[in-house]
Each structure stands twice: as structure tokens, then as C-alpha cells.
Amino acid sequence: MKDTFGAAAAAGFPLPSGGRTQNRPNGPIGTAHIIELREGLRSLYQLDDAYGGGDVRSLARKHLKRIERIINSARYPETIGRQLQLLAGETAEHCGWLFYDADDQGEARRYWGQALTTATVLGDDNLAIMVLASLSMQACYAGRPRDGLNLARAAQERALRYGSLMLQSLLASREARALSLMGDETAAKQRLTESMRLAERGERGRPSPEWAAFHGHAELNYAQGLYYTDVGHHHSAVQFLRAALAHQDRSYGRNRALYRLTLSRSLIRAGEVDEGAAQAVESLDHLDEVESGRVTRRLTEVTSLLREVDAVSARDAAGRLTEYADLSGAA
Known part of the structure; x- marks a missing residue:
């Protein structure tokens, strides 16, 4: 917590659970309070993009409790x-x-359930789409691609009414991910192609919501790389994962770490062991800045692959990754 507050202050972000409003008179809640609370949420998005969800989640939980306290105890129109x-x-x-x-999936589902209830009560399509898209991603991550497909399609139905082509592109890529995990290569490729077509037209029509700002060239290339990984075409996956890493904005520190380790995994599986080992070792320079269970899982996966390869570079890299995991408690 102390490190995260320091990072927030150093980056110039407003602290989401700070005391700026606590010293104000207990008058009615107004627009200024809403603006401050929304800025707090925006700062949490930025911290997560840069450092991952590990440390930031405690701040987010406090921010939510603060909002709930205001809802239940303050006066407002x-x-x-x-x-x-x-x-x-x-x-x-x-x-x-x-x-x-x-990588605390039980708590993730609990909070998403709370958010989906709020979206239903308020009749807010944007929030419902965001939650359904997240649940789709989690279902695929947990090995339930059929659920992931149904959730992505439910989100897409609402997105068609919302009118944002970039948002429809994002959800088409989620559908493609589920389809590829289900082994339906043709349908997955079709949805990926549609996702890219929608993104190319995305500047027209209604803009995407703020939460979907991460979706762009890097994310589309990463989705293509995952598709080729799922269907076992690792050389093709490497091409797209390289592009994803090259296009990823440096403010997304967690994603860059994940992309590099995913590229390393595909390189090793494609037989390009020396470069795969080099990419894995290079990722260590950034991992100290990131606290993400998903990144840790990918690090463990890459380390296991390197241990299976009979090459000096692989053994050396596996040793360095294992040493890092032991020192950081990542494995």
C-alpha cells in the first residue's frame, strides 16, 4: 500500500482514498464530489495499466467502500x-x-456480479457491456470458452445498440478468442477479420467508452497472436506478437510485460529458442515494476518450457527466471 501510494503521488495521480473531502463540511453531495470520485477511479485505471492489479486492488476496494459510505450516509438529490x-x-x-x-478469480467474479447487478438496476448498457466483456475474458482464461462465447455475444448485442464500432471490434475479438479455444478455426478467423475491419472504420460513428481505450493496433495484433497460438501455428503467432509489443504504448507496463513473455513462449514453441530465451531474460528488467498474477503465471509457463529444451541459452535463461521467481516469491 505504501509503495502504491508513493507511485501514485510520483506519477501525479490523485489518490483515490485521500482525505481531501474528509475535512469539508458535511453538506449535501454535489457535482464536485462526483468529479473527485471519478478522478479517483481514473487514477486507479492508470495505476493498473502501469503496474498491474496486485497492489492496486487494495486501493480500489477502499475507493469502492468510500463511494458506498457516501451513498448510504450522505444527503444528495x-x-x-x-x-x-x-x-x-x-x-x-x-x-x-x-x-x-x-489471479484471484473468486473475488473477481464476486465484484463483477455486484457490478452487473448495478448495471441491471440502473439500466446502464455501457456498464453491462463492460462487465459481460470482462466475464467473457475470465471464462476463456478459466478454460470455459463456451461460456466466454455466450458472454461476448450478449455484450455484442448491447454494443450494437450503443453504436461504437471500436467497441464492437473489441467484442468481436473476444468472440474470436473463445471460438479458437473451442477449436473452431474458421469462425474464429472470421470474427478476427471482422474485428480488424471494425477497428479500421472505428473513427466514424460514436466513440468507444473510456474503459475500452486500450483496444487498438497492439491489442488486435495480440489477439491475432493468441489465435495462432491456440491453433498451433507458432511461427505465425510470433509475427503478430512482435507487432503487438512494438505497438504497445509504454504507459501499459503490465501489458508490455505480458506481451514479451507471450512472445517468448511462442518463440520457444516455434523452435527459435535462443531468441525466446533472450526475450524472457529481457522481461526481468520490467517485472520488478509489475504486480500481476497473470504475468506471474506466464513467467512460470515460459520457465517450464525453457527447462524442457536441451540448449545452453535455454538452461541459462531458465536458471535466471527461476532465481528471479525465488527472490520475488513469484512462483
Whole structure:
């Protein structure tokens, strides 16, 4: 917590559970309070992008408790009340994401369930789409691609009404991921092609919601790389994973670490062991800045692959990755 607050302050982010409003008179809650609470949530998004969900989740949980306290104890007009409830739902969704990234899937589902209830009560399509998209991703991660496909399609139905082509592109890529894990290569490829077509047209029409800002060239290349990984075409996967890493904005520190380790995995599986080992070792320079259970899992997977390869570079890299995991408690 202390390190995370320090990182937030150093980066110039407003601290989501700070005391700036606690010293104010206990008057009615108004627009200024909503703006401050929303800025707190925005700072949590930025911290997560940079450092991963491990440390940030405790801050997010405190921010959610703060909003819930205000909802249940403060005075405000009905219009402000709706905004507070929506903020609580969005913060619960982000708590779910942070616990997902930290690989605590039970807590992730609990928070996403809370957020989906809020979306249903408020009739808010944007929040519902965000939660369904997250649940789809989690289902695929947990080995339930059929559930992932159904959840992505439920989100896509709402997105068609929302009108954002970039959002539809994101959800088409989630559908493609589920289909590839189900072994339906043709349908998965079709949805990926549609996802790319929608992204190319994405500047027209309604803009995507703020939470979907990460979806772009890097994310599409990464989705293509995962598709080729799922269907066993590792040389093709390498091409797209290289592009994903090259296009990924440096503010997304967690994603860059995950992309590099995923590239390393595909290189090793494609028989390009020396480069795969080099990419894995290079990732160590960034892992000290990231606290993510998903990244840790990928690190363990790459280490296991390297141990299976009879090459000096692989043995050396596996030794360095194992040493890092032992020192950091990552494995």
C-alpha cells in the first residue's frame, strides 16, 4: 500500500482514498464530489495499466467502500444519487478486473456480479457491456470458452445498440478468442477479420467508452497472436506478437510485460529458442515494476518450457527466471 501510494503521488495521480473531502463540511453531495470520485477511479485505471492489479486492488476496494459510505450516509438529490450508484458499479467492475489480473478469480467474479447487478438496476448498457466483456475474458482464461462465447455475444448485442464500432471490434475479438479455444478455426478467423475491419472504420460513428481505450493496433495484433497460438501455428503467432509489443504504448507496463513473455513462449514453441530465451531474460528488467498474477503465471509457463529444451541459452535463461521467481516469491 505504501509503495502504491508513493507511485501514485510520483506519477501525479490523485489518490483515490485521500482525505481531501474528509475535512469539508458535511453538506449535501454535489457535482464536485462526483468529479473527485471519478478522478479517483481514473487514477486507479492508470495505476493498473502501469503496474498491474496486485497492489492496486487494495486501493480500489477502499475507493469502492468510500463511494458506498457516501451513498448510504450522505444527503444528495436523485440525479446525484444515480451518478453515485453508477460510480459504485464502475468501481466494482474495476475491482473485479484487478482481482482477475491478480489471479484471484473468486473475488473477481464476486465484484463483477455486484457490478452487473448495478448495471441491471440502473439500466446502464455501457456498464453491462463492460462487465459481460470482462466475464467473457475470465471464462476463456478459466478454460470455459463456451461460456466466454455466450458472454461476448450478449455484450455484442448491447454494443450494437450503443453504436461504437471500436467497441464492437473489441467484442468481436473476444468472440474470436473463445471460438479458437473451442477449436473452431474458421469462425474464429472470421470474427478476427471482422474485428480488424471494425477497428479500421472505428473513427466514424460514436466513440468507444473510456474503459475500452486500450483496444487498438497492439491489442488486435495480440489477439491475432493468441489465435495462432491456440491453433498451433507458432511461427505465425510470433509475427503478430512482435507487432503487438512494438505497438504497445509504454504507459501499459503490465501489458508490455505480458506481451514479451507471450512472445517468448511462442518463440520457444516455434523452435527459435535462443531468441525466446533472450526475450524472457529481457522481461526481468520490467517485472520488478509489475504486480500481476497473470504475468506471474506466464513467467512460470515460459520457465517450464525453457527447462524442457536441451540448449545452453535455454538452461541459462531458465536458471535466471527461476532465481528471479525465488527472490520475488513469484512462483
